Amino acid sequence: MTRYTDAIDASLQRLHDEGRYRTFIDIARSQGQFPHAVWTRPDGSKKDITVWCGNDYLGMGQHPEVLGAMHAALDATGAGSGGTRNISGTTVWHKALEAEIADLHGKEAALVFTSAYIANDATLSTLRTIFPGLIIYSDALNHASMIEGVRRGGGEKRIFRHNDVAHLRELLAKDDPAAPKLIAFESIYSMDGDFGPIKEICDLAQEFDALTYLDEVHAVGMYGPRGAGVAERDGQMHRVDIINGTLAKAYGVFGGYVAASARMVDAVRSYAPGFIFTTSLPPAVAAGAAASVRFLKGTGGQALRTRHQTQATILKTRLKAMGLPIIDHGSHIVPVHVGNPVHCKMLSDMLLEDHGIYVQPINFPTVPRGTERLRFTPSPVHGPQEIDRLVRAMDALWSHCALNRAEQVA
DSSP states (O other): OHHHHHHHHHHHHHHHHHTOOOOOOEEEEOTTOTTEEEEEOTTSOEEEEEEOSOSOTTSGGGOHHHHHHHHHHHHHHOSOOOSBTTTTOOOHHHHHHHHHHHHHHTOSEEEEESOHHHHHHHHHHHHHHHSTTOEEEEETTOOHHHHHHHHHTOSOEEEEOTTOHHHHHHHHHHSOTTSOEEEEEESEETTTTEEOOHHHHHHHHHHTTOEEEEEOTTTTTTSSTTSOOHHHHTTOGGGOSEEEEESSSTTOSOOEEEEEOHHHHHHHHHHOHHHHTSBOOOHHHHHHHHHHHHHHHSHHHHHHHHHHHHHHHHHHHHHHHTTOOBBOSSSSOEEEEOOOHHHHHHHHHHHHHHHOEEOOEEOTTTSOTTOOEEEEOOOTTOOHHHHHHHHHHHHHHHHHTTOOOOSOBO
16 A cells, blocks of 8 residues: 555645645634634634635525524425436425526526536536537636536537637637537636626627536626626626526525526426435525525615725725735736745735634636636625735735835736
8 A cells, every 4th residue: 555655745845845835724704794704723723814715705604584584494494305307306395496596597597506516517518418529618717627527528529719709700700610518717706806708709709609618606696787697787687598607605694506498498497417416405404595596686686796896896906006916807806926835825824823814826727827816705794804814914015025026917
């Protein structure tokens, strides 16, 4: 066994040497206190912290309507679903959630998975079975789950340069007009916070008779009049054939989904192993997710979205004013470019230990080497005091670590 343990040790040491070894910390969120939490150090001591890297973008994970729906479903049904969707795991709670999602996106049907990763992987790989000879055109910066789904399904694929519609057109034009085609892309790319050109890609899809697959995981709940995402905001949602979303970010619960025509959803449901052979979400989780989707469709959701954008704008403006190299493409995501994995981890550790600010370093392979960053996710519940503490801490640490201050990164 020595050679195996040596190989394990060597692989882990490489991460340490590159400054990319990931350390988990134990945090406990207190109901009604988010973004404040308590960090339990390895020695057992505790420290109050503010979470600045969470994906619960709107604080819905602690919203009374969400918690109330989960309590009611838990009391009514118990803990688990009891099986896969095909074997006793489909309940009224799952059907209600899928109805809410379909209504959200203006589609005939929706299908819930255990995560948006699984939804992407299972759906994209299964489309090869449904459409023999399918060519998939994938944006170069698509999520890992989309890349895996495209790869695992086999068949032809084309990678177009990020958000480069002209390059996509070239690739489409080179292929057989009779071949089935699908363009896979995102509405918001989470590491830089930039938007995908939805209208332009839909125009190309129409011209070349291609299907469209849009990942909206960082946008659902956050954009559009009812929180359906950037495609809704831009008036393009009806032109997208398949929409992927998550219930674990802005909706604050757990799970993922695709929404499409009833015929498309039925085919994915019938063929995707990632759906067929996975136990369904616990009914309480489905109930909480449905309550969150329903709430964010209404005026309460509109108010949260407005407040959220305001907080993101304030944070970006203040960081820019200090000359920090932030990446700003107009979305709610606030990355600060560091460019070195060791420095990035050091800043993260110092923010946590010295200032009670929790933000994880983003390193390769999530982003290319040399583009390491801290990625802040402000929310409606990050108030003026939290923002002020963060700005002051970043100002002090940037000077302490002798890092360059620069204009906004393009």
